[in-house]
Amino acid sequence: MQRLSDDELFDVLDGAANEEVVQRHHYWLKADASYHEYFTELSQMHNDLGALSIEVPSMAFENKVMHQWELAQARSLRPALTKWMPFLFVAIVSIISAACMLITGANQSPAPETGLLKQLNVNVPIIQQVLLLLNAILFLLVVERMLRKRLKQHY
Structure with missing residues (x-):
């Protein structure tokens, strides 16, 4: 049986994997200790990434960037x-x-x-x-x- 790729492992962690991939995953968890360690690290990283909030830039920063962009465009159009x-x-x-x-x-x-x-x-x-x-x-x-x-x- 072939080992799962990283994409397939993340599908398992997301709960989006099909039955065949889940069966292969369970097989490798029981059969290989290094696979079990790797999957544990990936699941921890997956949980940490899920807990992070996506930062939204402040409106002041966005307005400043847009203002600088307009100035740069105006200079290029002299x-x-x-x-x-x-x-x-x-x-x-x-x-x-x-x-x-x-x-x-x-x-x-x-x-x-x-x-x-x-x-x-x-x-x-x-x-x-x-x-x-x-x-x-x-x-x-x-x-x-x-x-x-x-x-x-x-x-």
């Missing part, structure tokens, strides 16, 4: 503008700097040179172009930060 913001910023800076170079390069009016500028041998139009470019970059940085803050508050 608009493409925030993902492409650095690239957009670099493109705008490039366009403005190229436009500033063209405008100031085409409109080369003689700058008033003072005695100090002549002594230092400084090229005033180049300084004007660099300062204009730096101002444009700073302006775009400020605008980009403002847009980022508004998009983060909105989403």
